Amino acid sequence: MTLVNQQQVEIVGVLNVNVFCKDTNIILFKNDTSSIIIKEYKSIGRSIGSFNTEKSGDTINIIEGKHPLFFGAVRYTTEIYLPKIFTGNITLKIGTGNVQLNDNFALDSLTIECSDGHISLSEVTAQKIKLQTSGGKVQCGIINGDTEIHTKDGGIFIDQLNGNILADAKSGKIQCTVAKPKEKIILSAGDGSITLNIPKDLYFRFSAKTSSRIKAPFRDSLSRPITSNNTYQGIIGEKNESENEPTDIKITAKDYRITVDWID
Numbered sequence: 213m214t215l216v217n218q219q220q221v222e223i224v225g226v227l228n229v230n231v232f233c234k235d236t237n238i239i240l241f242k243n244d245t246s247s248i249i250i251k252e253y254k255s256i257g258r259s260i261g262s263f264n265t266e267k268s269g270d271t272i273n274i275i276e277g278k279h280p281l282f283f284g285a286v287r288y289t290t291e292i293y294l295p296k297i298f299t300g301n302i303t304l305k306i307g308t309g310n311v312q313l314n315d316n317f318a319l320d321s322l323t324i325e326c327s328d329g330h331i332s333l334s335e336v337t338a339q340k341i342k343l344q345t346s347g348g349k350v351q352c353g354i355i356n357g358d359t360e361i362h363t364k365d366g367g368i369f370i371d372q373l374n375g376n377i378l379a380d381a382k383s384g385k386i387q388c389t390v391a392k393p394k395e396k397i398i399l400s401a402g403d404g405s406i407t408l409n410i411p412k413d414l415y416f417r418f419s420a421k422t423s424s425r426i427k428a429p430f431r432d433s434l435s436r437p438i439t440s441n442n443t444y445q446g447i448i449g450e451k452n453e454s455e456n457e458p459t460d461i462k463i464t465a466k467d468y469r470i471t472v473d474w475i476d
Contacts (some may be wrong), residue, residue, distance in 0.1 A: 213289055217252035219265050226272050227300040227320075233263075233276035234307035236288035237329075242296050242315040249293040250274060263290065310348070330366070349384065358394070367404065385468075389475060397461045405468040408461070412474040415449035416459040420470050428472040 223229075224246055231238065236252075243249060252263055266273045274292070288309075294302075294317070303323045304311055311324050316335035321342075324331055328347035337356040349366035358376040361368050367384035370377075374392035377399070385404035390397055393414060399406050410416070418434065420426055421443045426434070434446040447458060463470050 213253035213255055213287075215251060216254045217250070217263060219250045219263065220247045221250075221265050221267055221272055222246060223248045223272065223295050223298055225270060226267070226298070227270040228303070229272050229274070229294070229298070229300065230303045230305075231274045231292065232305050233274075233290070233309070235309060236276065236290045236306070237309045237311075238304060238306060239289065239291045239312045239314060240302075240317070241291065241293045242317070243293040244296060245293075246295050246297065248272060248295065248298075251291040251293075253289045253291070255287040316354075391475060393459045395457075395459060397459065399462070400464040401468065402466060403468075404465070405471070406463055406465045407471045407473075408463065409473050409475050410461075413449065414459060415451050416461050417445075417447050418461045418472075419443065419445045420461075420463040420465075420472075422463075422465040422470050423467050424465065424469045426470045426472075428470075429474060430472075 229248065250263055250265060264275050266275065299318055299320060301321045302319055306326045306329060308328045310329040311326060311331045313333045313336060319338040321340040322336055322338045323342045326345040326348060329345060330348035331343050331345055331350045333352045335354040339357055341355060341357050341359040343350050344362045345366060346364045347366065350361050350363055350368045352370045355370060355373045356375060359373060361379040363384055364382045365384065368379050368381050368386045370388040373388065373390045376394045376396045377388065377390060379386055379388065380400045381404055383403040384401065386399050386401050386406045388399065389409040391411065393410060399408060423442050426444050430448045433448060434444040437443055
């Protein structure tokens with residue numbers, strides 16, 4: 213890959229960073245400066261890059277322009293280096309391309325939308341996190357914050373989550389460990405199995421629906437309503453003095469297995 217474009221913009225006073233592009237991989241890193249740095253790479257050719265950077269008030273918009281015409285497969289990768297001092301809102305809207313966050317980021321909010329590509333996060337802390345891709349999987353390391361994830365053709369994999377989670381995979385499996393649950397865990401897979409790991413001392417209201425099997429250490433404590441033979445439900449655990457309501461856990465997997473286990 214050849215570096216074809218590099219830009220640098222002062223980020224003092226900026227609360228929002230928005231990236232809009234059609235055909236590039238995006239990789240986010242942290243840097244020790246007070247500026248956002250954008251580096252654009254291309255697999256062939258030496259023409260200039262196509263990204264335009266606009267700063268307006270408290271917002272920076274990074275917008276993809278027109279790429280020159282090449283015959284053959286041209287691949288683009290854009291590296292964005294965010295200052296460690298930036299803790300605002302990031303929005304990435306990508307056409308075809310993967311998105312990677314390789315460092316640990318602490319933000320107000322994070323939104324990533326891909327038409328066709330994988331999303332990979334190392335560690336993110338934010339009040340609100342939304343990840344969405346139509347053609348690819350979502351792979352997360354450590355997530356701290358209320359999280360919403362949607363995929364149409366790919367699985368969802370979360371090593372550790374602390375907060376609320378709503379995850380929906382139209383075609384693909386879900387594997388999720390929620391170390392510190394809050395009010396809600398809602399998981400749905402249209403064409404794939406679901407595996408959920410939760411703390412053993414959690415007090416929760418459980419509801420699951422599948423025409424396949426459910427495997428859980430509390431399986432004998434669940435009931436099946438007469439009107440819905442594929443539904444399993446029950447309240448599990450003991451209420452602590454500090455808890456007001458049980459955590460709601462709702463899982464739907466249609467024709468695939470649902471597995472719930474305790475965290476080691």
